[in-house]
Amino acid sequence: MQPATPFVYYHCACPDFFQTSGRSVDASGSRDAANDSSSASDRQPYVPFGTSIATDTDFSLFPLSRLYFCEDCHQIRCPSCVQDEVISYYCPNCLFEVPTASVKSEKNRCARNCFQCPICQNTLSVVANPDIPPKEPGSPEDETKPSVNPYHLFCGVCRWDSQEVGITFEKPTSLAMQLQKSEDASPDIKEFDHLKEHFEKFLRYNTPQSLPTSFLSLSSSGSFSKMGYNTSMQNRKGNVARMDDVGEYKASEHIPHGDMDVMDNLINIQEDTTVSNLEQRFNQVYDQPYDTNQLKPQRIHLRIKRSKRCRTCRHILIKPEQKAQATRFKIKLVAMNYIPNITMQMLPRKTLPLRQNVPTQLILKFTNPLYEEISVTLATPQQHQTKGDQVDAPEDLRKPWGRVTLLSPHFTVGAYNETIEYDDELLYGKPSALSTPAAATWENGVYEKRNNYTSILIEVVPDYEGDFKFPLLVNYSYKSDEDQLDTGGYEDEDGDDDDDEGGQKRSQTLERQPEERTKTYSFWCVVGLGEVVQ
Amino acid sequence: METPVIYYDRAEYIETDTGNKVSRKSVICGSQNIILGGKTIIQTGCVIRGDLRRTGGGHTVVVAIGRYCLLAHGSIIRPPYKTYKGIFSYYPMKIGDHVTIGEGSIVQAATIGSYVTIGKNCVIGRFAIIKDCCCIADNTIIPPNTVVPSFSIYDGSPGAYRDELPECTQELYELKTKDYYAKFTPRD
Numbered sequence A: 001m002q003p004a005t006p007f008v009y010y011h012c013a014c015p016d017f018f019q020t021s022g023r024s025v026d027a028s029g030s031r032d033a034a035n036d037s038s039s040a041s042d043r044q045p046y047v048p049f050g051t052s053i054a055t056d057t058d059f060s061l062f063p064l065s066r067l068y069f070c071e072d073c074h075q076i077r078c079p080s081c082v083q084d085e086v087i088s089y090y091c092p093n094c095l096f097e098v099p100t101a102s103v104k105s106e107k108n109r110c111a112r113n114c115f116q117c118p119i120c121q122n123t124l125s126v127v128a129n130p131d132i133p134p135k136e137p138g139s140p141e142d143e144t145k146p147s148v149n150p151y152h153l154f155c156g157v158c159r160w161d162s163q164e165v166g167i168t169f170e171k172p173t174s175l176a177m178q179l180q181k182s183e184d185a186s187p188d189i190k191e192f193d194h195l196k197e198h199f200e201k202f203l204r205y206n207t208p209q210s211l212p213t214s215f216l217s218l219s220s221s222g223s224f225s226k227m228g229y230n231t232s233m234q235n236r237k238g239n240v241a242r243m244d245d246v247g248e249y250k251a252s253e254h255i256p257h258g259d260m261d262v263m264d265n266l267i268n269i270q271e272d273t274t275v276s277n278l279e280q281r282f283n284q285v286y287d288q289p290y291d292t293n294q295l296k297p298q299r300i301h302l303r304i305k306r307s308k309r310c311r312t313c314r315h316i317l318i319k320p321e322q323k324a325q326a327t328r329f330k331i332k333l334v335a336m337n338y339i340p341n342i343t344m345q346m347l348p349r350k351t352l353p354l355r356q357n358v359p360t361q362l363i364l365k366f367t368n369p370l371y372e373e374i375s376v377t378l379a380t381p382q383q384h385q386t387k388g389d390q391v392d393a394p395e396d397l398r399k400p401w402g403r404v405t406l407l408s409p410h411f412t413v414g415a416y417n418e419t420i421e422y423d424d425e426l427l428y429g430k431p432s433a434l435s436t437p438a439a440a441t442w443e444n445g446v447y448e449k450r451n452n453y454t455s456i457l458i459e460v461v462p463d464y465e466g467d468f469k470f471p472l473l474v475n476y477s478y479k480s481d482e483d484q485l486d487t488g489g490y491e492d493e494d495g496d497d498d499d500d501e502g503g504q505k506r507s508q509t510l511e512r513q514p515e516e517r518t519k520t521y522s523f524w525c526v527v528g529l530g531e532v533v534q
Numbered sequence B: 001m002e003t004p005v006i007y008y009d010r011a012e013y014i015e016t017d018t019g020n021k022v023s024r025k026s027v028i029c030g031s032q033n034i035i036l037g038g039k040t041i042i043q044t045g046c047v048i049r050g051d052l053r054r055t056g057g058g059h060t061v062v063v064a065i066g067r068y069c070l071l072a073h074g075s076i077i078r079p080p081y082k083t084y085k086g087i088f089s090y091y092p093m094k095i096g097d098h099v100t101i102g103e104g105s106i107v108q109a110a111t112i113g114s115y116v117t118i119g120k121n122c123v124i125g126r127f128a129i130i131k132d133c134c135c136i137a138d139n140t141i142i143p144p145n146t147v148v149p150s151f152s153i154y155d156g157s158p159g160a161y162r163d164e165l166p167e168c169t170q171e172l173y174e175l176k177t178k179d180y181y182a183k184f185t186p187r188d
């Protein structure tokens, strides 16, 4: 999963984990840490994830595109800090939106014409058998020979044919309906229905009048959970006694153990092409046949659209449009529209990989998505701890990564505005603009400052071979102008336009502040620069 | 990692009024049947078969490609064909905006939506439909008639659903294609 190529991962302060384990590292926490380090310069900024930075296993590090931003908590939120809710179900093949009410009865699979190949999982197509003429509507039904159905399923990839397993269709539509009978006859379905029937009386008695529609549940798991830990049930003690009245359950289906037969068959086969592989077996869960001749086409699983809430404050961060084919969002608070986007760039005529003990200069490019200029302060902990808390430091903190020098720890990044795009096209069109910026400007550690981005220089000296990565604390603040009301109004209009286009708001300052305020936020990220060679 | 500036030989590329950049070392057949939306790049060795069209009739659009698309080196665009009721015929292909088609990939889709990235050495089968905001990984074979729903990552042979793309895919791919176009500059 971990890319060998350079990357910037952002750290989510995952409140569920870091706060309950006594490590307070929310924005205010890390900001305090930063303030501490500036006031008492001998103290290191606290790295929430330790400094060994296992990017491949750390659950709190993500590329920016996977993160959300809660406007109410003013915090980055990662996929585990949001709560998913189902908005709609649809078939990924025919893109038909399945009403929530029928999802359960259709067993979360497409109930129309979509089947996957039991051999290669490709989508099957329905074809007419040219040898069998389709039944004519007027033809007499009392033919002596049994009528053969003219349609069957066919895989365009592996050429599997449903006639091999005796599945044919009378008509080329409503295929799932035509197979309903044989599906209902399968032992797992029958057993499940039997189980449901067995618990039905009890469940009906206890089921709350309305379950939330977005409940992620099988037909009755909501009620099952009530059996376990519903407080209202504990209050009504009479029901607890009823739980014992459910009665003993006896399986209705009895499938003889065929283990010896299966083994005999496996011993005697000459070619392995008739033995199913794991994926094929797992697609037919109830009997998982070893013999490919017993694999049946399965209806295609439905997919869902989800909305996402901040688990801390319950505000909605993502809300897609319900329609299966729509790709727009009513609400979309993604981190890349709120926090500085950091990318890496090599200096001209410099290439990776890094070399051990060789100082290398690199460019970190900060792009500002906000409508206000931001001022950025960077910090990175140094590995060479000369005094103090080395003994107390956790083991991973003592593991070094090399030296990182931020040549420009303080800088500003210009505000975003819509006309920037045109400038960029003009910029690269002119050959003069492509020449490297004057060396004089480098001395401040700023390589390039244009539009809504600033590129700064860093110097790294890797001490060891292996992956080189280092943590970076990014503090950024911005304030509203004096004529904020005017720009606020202007941005409001833009905000409305954006809403029409997809509900994304780029600016956080739409709420008007009575007095001018500086807002300060901070986050950690990990910059990876790939392998170090000797 | 930021994409570095990509230099090309000024003599090799024709730039149209709408900013399309088409390599002279590509094969564009039936150009009167091809529409390029603007700021689309067609690189060295690409083939677009605008000549494969339904027989009879007058002027038709065979291949329509949107804005800010990239047809990387050696990719091939061929309209899909089938025999329907005994008559063999080609059908038009439509490609949306901000679509990247990787090096050496062969595309015979019916439609490709906007904000789509197709990797290197892929085969997109006849009449495949790729919806908006999708990613087809390198070396993937999408069988004919496959529907790839939005926000999917497909890979393998036959291509199958592997993962979900993030909600900001549209912005990501838009930035990526615009950035590439801006940095695709002539060397002089």
Ligand SMILES: [Zn+2]
Binding pocket: A012, A013, A014, A015, A060, A077, A078, A079, A080, A081
């Ligand atoms: Zn988190």
Ligand SMILES: [Zn+2]
Binding pocket: A091, A092, A093, A094, A095, A096, A110, A111, A112, A113, A114, A300
């Ligand atoms: Zn379907």
Ligand SMILES: [Zn+2]
Binding pocket: A117, A118, A119, A120, A121, A122, A155, A156, A157, A158, A159, A160
């Ligand atoms: Zn197959």
Ligand SMILES: [Zn+2]
Binding pocket: A070, A071, A072, A073, A074, A310, A311, A312, A313, A314, A315
């Ligand atoms: Zn929140």
